[in-house]
Amino acid sequence: MSGLQGAPRRVGLLGIYHETNTFIESATTLADFRNGYWLEASQIRDEYQGANHEISGLIEVIDSAPDMELVPVFYAMATPGGLITRDCYLALLDRMMQLLDQAGPLDACLVAPHGAGVAEGCLDMDGHWLLLLRQKLGIDVPIIGTLDPHANVSQAMADATDGLIAYATNPHIDQKQTGIAAARLLVNTLRGEISPVQLLVKPxxxxxxxxxxTSNQPCLGLYALAQELEQRMALVSVSVLLGFPYADVHEMGSGFIVIADRNQSLAAVGQAEEAGSILSAFLLDRKRAFNGKKSGIDAVLDDLVNHLQPVLLLDMGDNIGGGAPGNSTLILEQLEAGGLSGFFVCLYDPESVEKCQDVSAGAVVPLFLGGKNGFQTSVEVLALQDGRFTEDTPRHGGFVHYDMGATAVVRTPSGNTVMLTTRRTPPYSLRQLTAFGLDPRGFRGIVAKGVNAPIAAYSDVCPSIIQVDTPGVTQADMTLFTYQNRKVPLFPFEESV
Known part of the structure; x- marks a missing residue:
């Protein structure tokens, strides 16, 4: 505690943010965080102030409170990928603790974890670093923060914090609003206006x-119930946790975080438990709807004529936002084999970009698209770009600055346009096309390496959206993966729940 009467309350801000896919062979290293977002002290404010990220909301609220002072400490984020190496995680922890020591005494702390981070030897990474933070700050310093709804939340995460609030949209377009809600909860807690009690429920x-x-059923009904319970029972917050299926951890799966106010009711804990029970029963009652049905490539392409164009084809098995490499050519190969033209595909393919850079626009180059074992063909080089662009509207992830690295745009023999990048970049912004002179409305279809996140970027120009059940490290059917650590029983793996 700062301990100075009349002085502003010092509120720290920090986070280690990663969505870890444990079914990917390649590890996430320190270089991935360095190439992502490694922000210290004032760099955090420089990157996010006025943007559409949760940190933007956290900054806005604390800056507007005359009795609060924001102390940005550390924020590190890497693109979703494989297991974080032990050395990387220890380096992140070491730097975070160093900067905390340098920051001086804190009266409270705002945190921005993802909630699905997994490190080598530390399956509950977010629970681990949050508990270390709690031990360092002590039990009397409020710790409140945000979560991605794809978090696999552990009891350790809940025990280490006074309140966690998840984004309420997928695609995530309410990140700033979530940051505002979390920061307001912190301010009200510091002022003694709220005494939060947090409950985690894991059906x-x-x-x-x-x-x-979240804009469609069955999620639509679940979120509506959560909002109704929050209002009817005068709860501080009710968060739905959708979970991240591609992490082989005990906590994998859905959940709910309910926050009540002890100051408002002596029965706060009971109210939170009741809300959690109602939500769990609702989900269990409709569990089959939450498992859904899947459509493969052949079925989707055969049905394309029945959909308004451009069609957004979501390549679920190669979802970059879920950690996949972003280099699968399966849909592209089917388009080429069927003589289907006028489609756009973006691939992570540094080797092909390098070969394109050796020639000028208009040249024809033989390539293995997607890597050495990819799709062999010859393409016409249309353009070479530096791959940088910006996004100023709320999109999934809340990112402002994008850097795809050196980028080549090529045309295939069947007349499909392929963007090749040297940095793995999730399709969260329409600017990925428009910033480089490509008109999304001019294509018959756009293949996006994602599941739901690209919808926020492309729905304005794509009247038809189709999720394609492709194979890969993010394939939609989670029962095809081999888990060692998940809890049992768990639907859809076991029926007896």
Whole structure:
């Protein structure tokens, strides 16, 4: 505690943010965080102030409170990928603790974890670093923060914090609003206006990834119930946790975080428990709807004529936002084989970009698209770009600055346009096309390496949206993966829940 009477309350801000897919062979290293977001002290404010990220909301609220002072400490984020190496995680922890020591005494702390981070030897990474933070700050310093709804929340995460609030949309377009809600909760807690009590509820259901679109059923009904309970029972917050199926951890699966106010009611804990029970029963009752049905490439392409164009084809098995490499050519190969033209595909393919850079626009180059074992063809080089662009509207992830690295745009023999990048970049912004002179409305279809996140970027120009059940490290059917650590029973793996 700062301990100075009349002085502003010092509120720290920090986070280690990663969505870890444990079914990917390649590890996430320190270089991935360095190439992502590694922000210290004032760099955090420089990157996010006025943007659409949860940190933007956290900053806005604390800055507007005359009795609060924001102390940005550390924020590190890497693109979703494989298991974080032990050395990387220890380096992140070491730097965070160093900067905390340098920051001086804190009266409270705002945190921005993802909630699905997994490190080598530390399966509950977020629970681990949050508990270390709690031990360092002590039990009397409020710790409140945000979560991605794809978090696999552990009891350790809940025990280490006074309140966690998840985004309420997927695609995530309410991140700033979530940051505002979390920061307001912190301010009110510091002022003694709220005494939060937090409850984590984990029903034995894992929600299939393609059913996690919050604007459609079955999620629509679940979120409506959560909002209704929050209002009717005068709860501080009710968060739905959709879970992240691609992490082989005990906590994998759905859940709910309910926050009540001890100051408002002596029965606060009971109210939170009642709300959690109602939500769990609702989910269990409708568990089959949350598992959904899947459509493969052949079925989707055969049915394309029945959909308004451009069609957004979501390549679920190669979902970059779920950690996949972003280099699968399966849909592209089917388009080429069927003589289907006028489609756009973006691939992570540094080797092909390098070969394109050796020639000028208009040249024809033989390539293995997607890597050495990819799709062999010859393409016409249309353009070479530096791959940088910006996004100023709320999109999934809340990112402002994008850097795809050196980028080549090529045309295939069947007349499909392929963007090749040297950095793995999730399709969260329409600017990925428009910033480089490509008109999304001019294509018959756009293949996006995602499941729900790209919808926020492309729905304005794509009247038809189809989720394609492709194979890969983010394939939609989670029962095809081999888990060692998940809880049992858990639907859809076991029926007896």
């Amino acid at each position: 034995p259901v894992a929600i299939s990834i393609e059913q996690q679109f």
